[in-house]
Amino acid sequence: MSEDRTGQPWVLDVQDLTVQYLGDRPVTACAEINLRLARGEILGVAGESGSGKSTLITALTRLQRPPAATTGGRIVLHDQDQQVDLVGLAEEELRRYRWNTVSIVLQSAMDALNPVLRLGAQFADVIRAHEPSLRTEAVLDRTTELLAMVGIPANRIRSYPHELSGGMRQRAMIALALACRPKLVVMDEPTTAVDVVMQRQIVRQILRLRRKLGFAVVFVTHDLSLLLELADRIAIMYAGRIVEIGSAEQIYHRPRHPYTRGLRDSFPPLHAPLTTLTGIPGTPPNLSRLPSGCAFAPRCPEAIDDCRSTRPVLRQIGDQQAACHLYDDDRAAADRDPAVVG
Numbered sequence: 001m002s003e004d005r006t007g008q009p010w011v012l013d014v015q016d017l018t019v020q021y022l023g024d025r026p027v028t029a030c031a032e033i034n035l036r037l038a039r040g041e042i043l044g045v046a047g048e049s050g051s052g053k054s055t056l057i058t059a060l061t062r063l064q065r066p067p068a069a070t071t072g073g074r075i076v077l078h079d080q081d082q083q084v085d086l087v088g089l090a091e092e093e094l095r096r097y098r099w100n101t102v103s104i105v106l107q108s109a110m111d112a113l114n115p116v117l118r119l120g121a122q123f124a125d126v127i128r129a130h131e132p133s134l135r136t137e138a139v140l141d142r143t144t145e146l147l148a149m150v151g152i153p154a155n156r157i158r159s160y161p162h163e164l165s166g167g168m169r170q171r172a173m174i175a176l177a178l179a180c181r182p183k184l185v186v187m188d189e190p191t192t193a194v195d196v197v198m199q200r201q202i203v204r205q206i207l208r209l210r211r212k213l214g215f216a217v218v219f220v221t222h223d224l225s226l227l228l229e230l231a232d233r234i235a236i237m238y239a240g241r242i243v244e245i246g247s248a249e250q251i252y253h254r255p256r257h258p259y260t261r262g263l264r265d266s267f268p269p270l271h272a273p274l275t276t277l278t279g280i281p282g283t284p285p286n287l288s289r290l291p292s293g294c295a296f297a298p299r300c301p302e303a304i305d306d307c308r309s310t311r312p313v314l315r316q317i318g319d320q321q322a323a324c325h326l327y328d329d330d331r332a333a334a335d336r337d338p339a340v341v342g
């Protein structure tokens with residue numbers, strides 16, 4: 001059984017996950033993704049629109065619908081001394097793990113919450129599905145406690161989703177995702193629909209709840225600066241592949257991949273003074289017509305000949321990983337001293 005640095009089993013161990021949109025010309029939206037999460041760890045996944053982030057999230061929770069299909073790899077979850085590979089489980093078996101072991105927070109709570117049910121009824125549905133024998137008062141107590149954790153007063157239990165502010169709805173979604181004490185919460189841009197002040201409040205709340213309850217998080221967003229506040233580690237996606245992965249500190253201060261550098265310089269930092277934003281020239285590629293070699297090469301200011309002919313593989317560079325030919329010649333030096341190149 002694979003284990004993290006502390007000897008604990010990984011909460012999530014994704015191995016060579018490939019997800020395609022099937023059709024006349026299949027599109028590979030996630031290619032050979034490898035990710036591991038330790039208990040209580042927050043992994044951020046960042047990338048531009050179309051890089052495959054949402055596809056990854058729905059594949060991880062097995063909520064994808066045709067034409068999307070997982071065509072390779074494993075999604076191994078570990079909970080209560082058991083390991084289970086979600087790939088290949090039937091819908092009925094998956095239900096045992098949803099909410100309980102892994103839960104999801106979507107981009108728009110308005111799409112995820114039922115508009116015709118009061119908040120209390122929605123919490124009761126989820127809690128009861130996993131603890132059918134729980135008495136009404138206990139369900140109510142649990143709901144009150146969950147809402148309080150995200151700063152929503154008890155009198156809102158009788159509110160309908162449309163009676164709540166956008167920020168409150170998102171926080172209610174987070175509370176609902178935690179209702180059955182999952183080991184892993186998967187979040188797809190849960191702060192895009194709210195203003196910056198609320199965004200930061202939600203980020204602080206997630207950090208506080210993680211400390212209190214110890215769940216791990218995969219948090220997907222296009223906003224790298226947000227992840228720098230929230231994530232322990234960050235994976236950068238481009239054209240369906242992870243092109244760099246490292247600690248938040250490494251990704252911010254010493255990004256290896258030119259794409260990561262471009263992404264970092266495209267967003268205003270949340271704390272530091274505002275500087276000129278440079279952005280990345282060009283647009284992401286069409287996944288059904290990827291160039292040979294590195295998919296970022298046509299936009300890369302540092303591309304060399306190899307980049308246009310051979311796709312670089314994700315490999316260790318110092319104590320982070322990147323898929324970039326710029327480090328090929330300096331492999332030995334970069335492995336010894338990560339500051340040598342970059």
Ligand SMILES: Nc1ncnc2c1ncn2[C@@H]1O[C@H](COP(=O)(O)OP(=O)(O)OP(=O)(O)O)[C@@H](O)[C@H]1O
Binds near residue numbers: 287
């Ligand atoms: N229903 C679909 N049919 C065919 N291809 C699709 C479909 N949905 C997505 N794709 C392909 O998968 C790619 C990745 O889409 P995905 O939504 O996962 O990206 P994303 O990074 O989450 O983007 P965004 O931030 O805009 O949500 C798209 O560029 C597109 O080529």
